[in-house]
Amino acid sequence: MPHQKTVALPILPGATLGVMGGGQLGRMFIHAAQSMGYTTAVLDPDANSPAGLVSHHHVQTDYLDADGLKELAQLCQAVTTEFENVPAQSLMALSKSCPVAPSAAAVAVAQDRRVEKARLAEIGKASGVVPVPYALIEKDMHVSLVDTIYLPGILKSATQGYDGKGQIKVTTKAQLAIAWAQLGKVPCVLELMVPLHEEFSVVLARGEDGRIVHFAPQRNVHINGILAATYAHESDLKPSDVKELVDAAKAIANSIKYVGVLCVEFFLLIDGSLVVNEIAPRPHNSGHYTLDACDVSQFELQVRALCRLPLPQPHQHSPAIMLNLLGDLWFKTNPNAAQTPPWEKVLALPGTHLHLYGKSEAKPGRKMGHLTITGSSLEAVQSTTQQAAKILGIDKY
Numbered sequence: 001m002p003h004q005k006t007v008a009l010p011i012l013p014g015a016t017l018g019v020m021g022g023g024q025l026g027r028m029f030i031h032a033a034q035s036m037g038y039t040t041a042v043l044d045p046d047a048n049s050p051a052g053l054v055s056h057h058h059v060q061t062d063y064l065d066a067d068g069l070k071e072l073a074q075l076c077q078a079v080t081t082e083f084e085n086v087p088a089q090s091l092m093a094l095s096k097s098c099p100v101a102p103s104a105a106a107v108a109v110a111q112d113r114r115v116e117k118a119r120l121a122e123i124g125k126a127s128g129v130v131p132v133p134y135a136l137i138e139k140d141m142h143v144s145l146v147d148t149i150y151l152p153g154i155l156k157s158a159t160q161g162y163d164g165k166g167q168i169k170v171t172t173k174a175q176l177a178i179a180w181a182q183l184g185k186v187p188c189v190l191e192l193m194v195p196l197h198e199e200f201s202v203v204l205a206r207g208e209d210g211r212i213v214h215f216a217p218q219r220n221v222h223i224n225g226i227l228a229a230t231y232a233h234e235s236d237l238k239p240s241d242v243k244e245l246v247d248a249a250k251a252i253a254n255s256i257k258y259v260g261v262l263c264v265e266f267f268l269l270i271d272g273s274l275v276v277n278e279i280a281p282r283p284h285n286s287g288h289y290t291l292d293a294c295d296v297s298q299f300e301l302q303v304r305a306l307c308r309l310p311l312p313q314p315h316q317h318s319p320a321i322m323l324n325l326l327g328d329l330w331f332k333t334n335p336n337a338a339q340t341p342p343w344e345k346v347l348a349l350p351g352t353h354l355h356l357y358g359k360s361e362a363k364p365g366r367k368m369g370h371l372t373i374t375g376s377s378l379e380a381v382q383s384t385t386q387q388a389a390k391i392l393g394i395d396k397y
């Protein structure tokens with residue numbers, strides 16, 4: 001690894017910014033960085049990664065490849081990440097030669113649900129917003145000994161899960177044993193299944209000086225464990241709930257000395273209580289509406305936090321609904337052959353903002369893009385959303 005460069009702070013446009021991971025979040029980071037005048041670099045093994053396709057530089061290696069990391073470090077004045085499964089040791093190695101935000105230590109918390117939940121439970125003692133009850137399942141013995149207070153529950157693999165992958169619902173201990181075997185007996189957490197009324201997330205940005213700015217909690221609808229829609233800001237949250245969620249998210253960011261954009265997912269239960277679900281050490285799918293409905297997007301905040309530039313408190317200038325565009329939409333007319341959805345009809349509607357991620361192949365469940373709908377009133381946004389969903393064949397959102 002090259003020696004630590006002397007990087008003048010703040011890092012101003014003209015410098016090169018790197019991102020570990022070439023997915024859609026990396027792509028939108030690259031767009032924000034480039035529009036501010038930065039040169040960009042992506043490290044991702046895939047030749048056709050959404051971010052690699054639009055970046056000035058694409059280091060096409062594995063996330064652990066020493067030469068790839070060296071090349072990225074040489075190219076960049078600062079590096080960020082677009083997903084939590086980038087090995088923490090790679091971020092650690094990069095940080096020896098240039099500023100890295102979020103830090104390897106902060107990303108490591110989000111990489112393992114066991115560490116994450118323990119940390120969230122500890123932080124929640126002060127904020128009052130704790131995770132749902134959970135037990136660790138790491139050995140066969142734990143399956144037989146686990147207390148049935150965690151049932152019915154969801155068995156979740158401790159690492160590598162996303163979009164509901166690596167999760168199995170279980171009602172009995174017999175089902176738990178089968179589910180654990182199905183997940184390959186990897187370390188897991190068993191979480192009590194709780195009755196959800198609504199789901200929320202808070203996206204914030206924290207600077208190295210500890211300043212935090214945030215978007216208001218947005219409401220999220222998941223279908224089959226995948227985000228289907230985000231409503232900003234149309235929900236049953238009371239003003240006191242909004243404050244509780246924002247304060248809880250800030251407490252988490254402060255506790256792990258987070259630098260960058262962080263998303264915290266929450267549940268509002270049927271009994272009115274709030275619980276924290278998980279954190280994402282990066283911009284989040286539920287914050288995509290900020291590109292079109294706010295005066296600063298989550299991706300611009302990621303660039304600013306990374307570069308140690310001022311963080312303005314975001315202001316939302318339009319009500320917004322975001323619909324995720326999953327690969328399923330490409331198979332509405334023919335289940336056997338992908339067809340491009342009728343974008344021209346959707347784009348004829350006022351206030352529609354189409355974002356496609358440049359993925360070469362549509363597959364069911366794959367996030368191909370998103371559509372944000374803005375308008376002068378909530379009613380207008382709801383009505384346009386209804387029309388767009390009908391055109392695209394999105395039944396539930």
Ligand code: ADP
Nearest residue numbers: 132154161162163164165191192193194222225
């Ligand atoms: P991922 O890492 O895939 O986002 P999550 O833990 O956030 O995994 O779970 C995905 C979704 O599954 C949640 O947004 C929520 O809709 C549902 N879910 C997860 N855990 C629970 C739970 N304990 N009780 C009820 N629903 C849950």
Ligand code: MG
Nearest residue numbers: 163265277278
């Ligand atoms: Mg989640």
